[in-house]
Amino acid sequence: MSESKKRVVLITGASAGMGKATANLLLQQGYIVYGAARRVERMKDLEAKGGHILEMDVTDDQSMQNGIDRIIREQGRIDVLFNNAGYGSFGAVEDVPMEEARRQMEVNLFGASRLTQLVLPFMRAQQYGKIINNSSVGGKVHTLLGAWYHAGKHALEGYSDCLRLEVAPFGIDVVVIEPGIVESEWGEVALEHIRKTSSHTPYHKMAEAAIGMFGQVKNPASPDVIAHVVLKAIEARKPKTRYAAGKQARSVLLLRKVLSDRMMDRVIYRMFKFNI
Numbered sequence: 001m002s003e004s005k006k007r008v009v010l011i012t013g014a015s016a017g018m019g020k021a022t023a024n025l026l027l028q029q030g031y032i033v034y035g036a037a038r039r040v041e042r043m044k045d046l047e048a049k050g051g052h053i054l055e056m057d058v059t060d061d062q063s064m065q066n067g068i069d070r071i072i073r074e075q076g077r078i079d080v081l082f083n084n085a086g087y088g089s090f091g092a093v094e095d096v097p098m099e100e101a102r103r104q105m106e107v108n109l110f111g112a113s114r115l116t117q118l119v120l121p122f123m124r125a126q127q128y129g130k131i132i133n134n135s136s137v138g139g140k141v142h143t144l145l146g147a148w149y150h151a152g153k154h155a156l157e158g159y160s161d162c163l164r165l166e167v168a169p170f171g172i173d174v175v176v177i178e179p180g181i182v183e184s185e186w187g188e189v190a191l192e193h194i195r196k197t198s199s200h201t202p203y204h205k206m207a208e209a210a211i212g213m214f215g216q217v218k219n220p221a222s223p224d225v226i227a228h229v230v231l232k233a234i235e236a237r238k239p240k241t242r243y244a245a246g247k248q249a250r251s252v253l254l255l256r257k258v259l260s261d262r263m264m265d266r267v268i269y270r271m272f273k274f275n276i
Contacts (some may be wrong), residue, residue: 007234008032008075010067012058012115013085015042017184018134021223022082022230027051029231034071037085058085058111059103068118077126080234081119083112084134088149088190090210091197100197101148108152113159120167129172132233133160134226137180137249141256141264144210144272145194145203164241175233176242180249183220190214209274221246 009026013019014035020043023035027049035046036056043053052074054067071078089096089104116131123129138146139153157176164174191214198207225245233239244250256264269276 006030006032007079008034008071008077009080009082009234010034010036010054010071010078010115010119011082011084012036012056012111013134014046014053015039017186018179018182018223018226019082019084020046021227022084023051024049025224025227025231026234031080031234032075034067036067058115059106061114064111064115064118068115072122078119078122079126079128080130080132081115082132082134082230083115085111086134086152088138088146088186088193090145090149090190090194092145092201092203092206093147095198095201095203096148100193104148105152105155108149109155109159112156116163120172123167123172124170127171129167129170130175130234130239131163131167131172132175132177132230134177134179135160137178137244137246137252139176139178140253141268143268144206144213144274145198146190149190161241173239174241175239177226177229177233178242178244178249178253179221179226180244180246180252181217181220182223182226182246184223187214187217206274209272213272219247 009031011019011023014023015037023033023046026033033051034054035043035051036054037043038057040053040055047053056063056067086108089100112133133156135156136153138150139157142150160174160176191211194207194210229243229245233243244253
């Protein structure tokens with residue numbers, strides 16, 4: 001990639017997992033990469049490889065504004081936003097405190113939306129841009145005790161569809177990534193929330209089933225799989241609106257497409273070995 005054609009990319013959640021893998025791959029390909037996360041110390045390796053690191057909390061408006069201001073000050077443009085930051089907060093709806101429910105939506109939906117607002121004026125001015133939102137197969141399906149996580153991912157999918165219509169006239173693409181089972185810290189965080197929230201409530205048997213299911217996941221896909229999908233979307237002249245990748249991603253989405261709601265419920269109960 002020639003110096004004049006280098007694209008400027010901002011990746012949130014770049015301190016681990018899919019975000020870090022994507023940052024590493026894009027740096028190898030010659031992109032100008034800004035990795036953003038709260039845990040700056042975990043991105044020092046990206047900086048050593050020529051990346052730029054930003055301390056950013058997607059629930060803190062000022063930190064997001066400061067990050068975009070710095071990118072524009074240093075590069076004069078921003079070409080790609082990969083909204084990757086997110087986590088899974090699991091627990092029964094009756095048990096999850098509303099404060100935690102709001103935080104889940106703040107991180108997984110509103111943070112991405114605010115960053116999108118901040119980059120759009122610059123993308124419109126240059127008549128080019130790509131906004132890539134990291135959803136999940138959980139944006140199409142549902143599981144035990146995941147109401148707030150799935151609500152956020154379902155919302156991100158609908159949000160992305162509407163955004164795509166709005167910004168297309170300005171030369172801006174909107175892409176949704178739908179990972180399946182991918183190696184990350186996501187599972188550990190979800191398990192922690194289940195134990196803390198519902199393991200000692202009337203939903204404890206369901207919590208035990210969910211803990212057993214999440215704890216038995218084996219051979220997850222490498223986050224590099226998602227990194228290559230993001231690269232493909234960036235380099236495509238006309239990218240797909242959605243890319244599904246990672247272990248079981250396509251099979252799960254196919255099931256959701258062909259099964260009725262009640263049949264899907266039965267499949268999920270069976271997957272989690274939970275009897276009613």
